[in-house]
Amino acid sequence: MTTTRERPATGSLVQQFEYGLDAPICLTWELTYACNLECAHCLSSSGRRDPRELTTEQCEAVIDELQRMQVFYVNIGGGEPTIRPDFWHLLQYAVDHQVGVKFSTNGVRITPERARFLASTDYVDVQISLDGATAEVNDHVRGPGSYNMALTALQNLADAGFRDAKISVVCTRHNIGQLDEFKALADRFGATLRLTRLRPSGRGAEVWDELHPLPEQQRDLYDWLMAHGEDVLTGDSFFHLAAFGEALPGLNLCGAGRVVCLIDPIGDVYACPFAIHDNFLAGNLLTDGGFRQVWQTSELFQELRSPQTGGACASCSFFDSCRGGCMAAKFFTGLPLDGPDPECVQGYGEAALAGDRVVPAPSQDHSRPNATRNQPVMLQLLTRPPVSACAESPLAGFDPEGCCS
């Protein structure tokens, strides 16, 4: 049973946020698990539509509720949200009901005509996913042709006069050397670069050992962000790097269940889009009385808004900076939540990864059962089967090449 702390009357914003808010500040809403791509690291294991997907009317009801709760801004994603036939209708419905939208897309439906529509619509932001500054690096993870598709979308948006699209990059071992090129791409299209952290979530669990940045690359990334931070967004996803020294801009706290959450395509509410697993499932808005009810009263969220002691990390002198890192990163690498982040910059994560751990089996998988022509080379080359919770060896998932630099 958790004790409810009394919220202090004053104090920093971060202290206030740790108690949670009556409504999220903003949230991620995955509209569909269907996707035209099969990215190797997909955090939502997308590919196939789930037949229980919310209907148009149910989505409208969610938007109505977000409006009532005064959630001013939602990040719509998926899967690939634009392949829902009602996507453009829902987009318009949201902006007509005081809910601003940024949607994340691989660019598949951003034709010149759609780009012109978007350029003429207020309160809509577009985020194009890209994981390599070259087709070689990008397509290895996202599939053949995906780089061209993204750049075509960016060009269409620029041509239509759409201002300030976002290019969102997941930082990997293969693209950390391309940060300047990513910035140049953003500048070329009049877009803003966004760099985010790779989490071992969804299909990411299977490729994380090979794909996550090496310790020296994390340092390079930190230094680059400190030098270019003014022009580059991060979604506060590198707060674990605060232990290097000065914190990067942002709240530097885990927002899961406190100021952010995820609504998934079937109405399940999770603490965060990087934590799609039964352990982080707060409820379902269809069966648990609606989104507000789940956000304000679910047991999971009450727990997240109560004392977080820091466990093994609390004695580290950097704990105040990094707050023990990312819950999802720990969970999906089989590390205890009250111990170090797998990418702890002090090195405690590497030691933990080398010890006994069992990577959790996924709760769900929406991947396509058979490879399509879009399958990225990385998935084809994956010879190691996914580790399951039934693996007998205590060293299951341990990769001698991958975890120590």
Place this chain on the structure above:
Amino acid sequence: MMLDEPWALSPSVALRPEPFGALAYHFGNRRLTFLKRPELVAVVRALAKQPDVRSALANAGIPTSQHPAYVEALRGLAAADMIRPRVEEPR
């Protein structure tokens, strides 16, 4: 001097109450500012109805000694276009 000027919440701004104050979101420039004390929220809500900032502060019961801090906070809100000078109708 701001204290003697009429101000008001910008039309593109929404104020959402929070346990400790309010969240102010500007739909146009997408800036997000937290008002961390209920007293400040009261002042901001009262601005449009009061002839000047000084009256809004007095009306909300803000001690004079705190006026400089409140004015600085209001300047911060003005810099984000959360509040705007009110243009008075000619009589």
Place this chain on the structure above:
Amino acid sequence: MTPTASTPLATATQAATDTAGEPLLAEDLIEEVSIDGMCGVY
């Protein structure tokens, strides 16, 4: 007055702090947060 204090105790504590001679700073009153500045949104 906008009723945003969660409990009467919280309001009383607040008033005491403000009038206790502690200097009140603008940073105690407002704080800007980037819409992109919170972790857990993609």
